[in-house]
Amino acid sequence: MASDRPIAVGLLGLGVVGGGVARALADKAAAIEASVGRPVRLAAALVAHPRKRRSDVPAGLRITGEPSEILDDPAVDIVVEVIGGEEPAFGYIQRALHHGKHVVTANKEVMAKHGPEVLAHAAEHGVSIGFEGSVGAGIPIIGPLLRELAANEIGAVNAIINGTTNYMLTRMASDGLEYADALAAAQRLGYTEADPASDVDGDDAAYKLAILSSLAFRTTVRDTDVYREGIAKLAPADFAYAAELGYAIKLVAIAKRVGDLLQARVHPAFLPLAHPLAKVDGVYNAVELEGDLVDWAMFQGPGAGARPTTSAVLGDVISIAQAVAAGAPPARPPVLDRKLRIQPMADLETKYYLRLRASDRPGVMAQITRVLGDLRVSLASVIQKEVADAAGTAEIVITTHTAKESAVQEAVTKLAALDVVLEVSNLVRVEDPGS
Numbered sequence: 097m098a099s100d101r102p103i104a105v106g107l108l109g110l111g112v113v114g115g116g117v118a119r120a121l122a123d124k125a126a127a128i129e130a131s132v133g134r135p136v137r138l139a140a141a142l143v144a145h146p147r148k149r150r151s152d153v154p155a156g157l158r159i160t161g162e163p164s165e166i167l168d169d170p171a172v173d174i175v176v177e178v179i180g181g182e183e184p185a186f187g188y189i190q191r192a193l194h195h196g197k198h199v200v201t202a203n204k205e206v207m208a209k210h211g212p213e214v215l216a217h218a219a220e221h222g223v224s225i226g227f228e229g230s231v232g233a234g235i236p237i238i239g240p241l242l243r244e245l246a247a248n249e250i251g252a253v254n255a256i257i258n259g260t261t262n263y264m265l266t267r268m269a270s271d272g273l274e275y276a277d278a279l280a281a282a283q284r285l286g287y288t289e290a291d292p293a294s295d296v297d298g299d300d301a302a303y304k305l306a307i308l309s310s311l312a313f314r315t316t317v318r319d320t321d322v323y324r325e326g327i328a329k330l331a332p333a334d335f336a337y338a339a340e341l342g343y344a345i346k347l348v349a350i351a352k353r354v355g356d357l358l359q360a361r362v363h364p365a366f367l368p369l370a371h372p373l374a375k376v377d378g379v380y381n382a383v384e385l386e387g388d389l390v391d392w393a394m395f396q397g398p399g400a401g402a403r404p405t406t407s408a409v410l411g412d413v414i415s416i417a418q419a420v421a422a423g424a425p426p427a428r429p430p431v432l433d434r435k436l437r438i439q440p441m442a443d444l445e446t447k448y449y450l451r452l453r454a455s456d457r458p459g460v461m462a463q464i465t466r467v468l469g470d471l472r473v474s475l476a477s478v479i480q481k482e483v484a485d486a487a488g489t490a491e492i493v494i495t496t497h498t499a500k501e502s503a504v505q506e507a508v509t510k511l512a513a514l515d516v517v518l519e520v521s522n523l524v525r526v527e528d529p530g531s
């Protein structure tokens with residue numbers, strides 16, 4: 097006989113996202129019950145400091161500092177993990193699965209580092225694991241990869257998947273904000289990780305790309321497989337030259353099949369202004385996928401913040417609760433049956449932007465172009481400007497045709513060693529993914 101007992105949710109974490117989940121579960125109780133066919137109730141929330149006064153959580157919510165009150169409580173059906181970070185979150189997820197509870201998590205770090213183990217553990221215990229909130233916050237992307245696009249052979253994933261850095265880069269480009277002010281603004285809006293270094297150094301995007309590329313290419317991609325470079329070296333001058341040359345600067349996350357190899361990389365890039373990803377501004381994220389059947393499909397939406405992440409987390413809760421209410425078995429876990437090797441970054445072939453400071457005297461440009469020419473790096477454009485506050489100094493900006501990463505890196509080392517070069521200020525890849 098079907099039960100009409102409420103489906104009980106245990107919440108791990110009551111921070112920015114956890115608070116949003118608690119409030120939305122209460123505010124939308126009637127609509128969720130209508131969609132599930134049974135009430136879905138928040139049983140308790142685990143916090144680090146249970147005595148702290150909280151004004152913004154639903155009245156009557158049971159708050160505990162004891163993990164076992166949720167993880168070991170047989171009455172809890174679904175555990176929602178929104179603590180973030182690797183531990184104790186990973187241990188809690190595994191314990192909840194072990195006790196036969198379905199789990200919904202927004203934890204990209206756990207899924208990027210331990211995804212295959214978590215999926216196997218869920219399958220072993222006959223329960224579901226939802227992780228839509230782990231990538232792109234409010235954008236539905238895990239679900240489409242697992243279901244709606246499952247018939248496709250995916251060739252490429254091109255994405256902007258860190259809301260904090262996209263917000264910062266947008267403000268730096270359009271409002272001329274300094275790096276520190278842009279970061280402070282992103283923190284005020286609740287976009288950043290507990291340690292914002294994870295955002296600005298590219299780690300957060302690398303976690304998300306590991307998750308996306310594992311599902312897209314049906315292979316295990318760990319966070320450590322993803323090459324990453326952050327945004328800290330970008331200066332106002334780079335934004336000015338990008339605009340002059342017709343580009344936007346974005347922190348891109350690119351995964352691409354190259355024969356039996358997989359490219360997986362996160363780094364700042366110049367994107368032509370007409371490229372769809374160049375137009376994704378502010379906290380918005382976007383994921384562009386190439387599938388053999390669908391061709392190109394792009395998913396776009398708010399990529400950080402409490403409400404968009406709550407949207408994804410509750411979507412998973414509702415779909416698991418519907419299956420529980422119907423007595424349906426959990427969906428088959430994603431199949432990661434391929435063994436693609438990661439292409440070494442040194443073998444990457446793309447275009448580059450190079451900004452350097454050099455002495456402004458005869459023969460300097462010839463020395464610089466000789467270094468590049470000897471390494472078969474072909475120039476696409478050269479800009480030279482006098483530096484107003486440093487007499488006898490020129491800023492030189494070079495863009496290249498497609499060249500090999502190893503050659504360009506060697507050229508940078510050789511250029512930096514020239515007497516006439518005062519500083520290699522920045523090297524940024526110039527991409528036109530999908531073209």
Ligand code: HSE
Nearest residue numbers: 258259260288289400
């Ligand atoms: N700090 C993350 C971001 C939050 O800025 O994208 C969403 O994962």
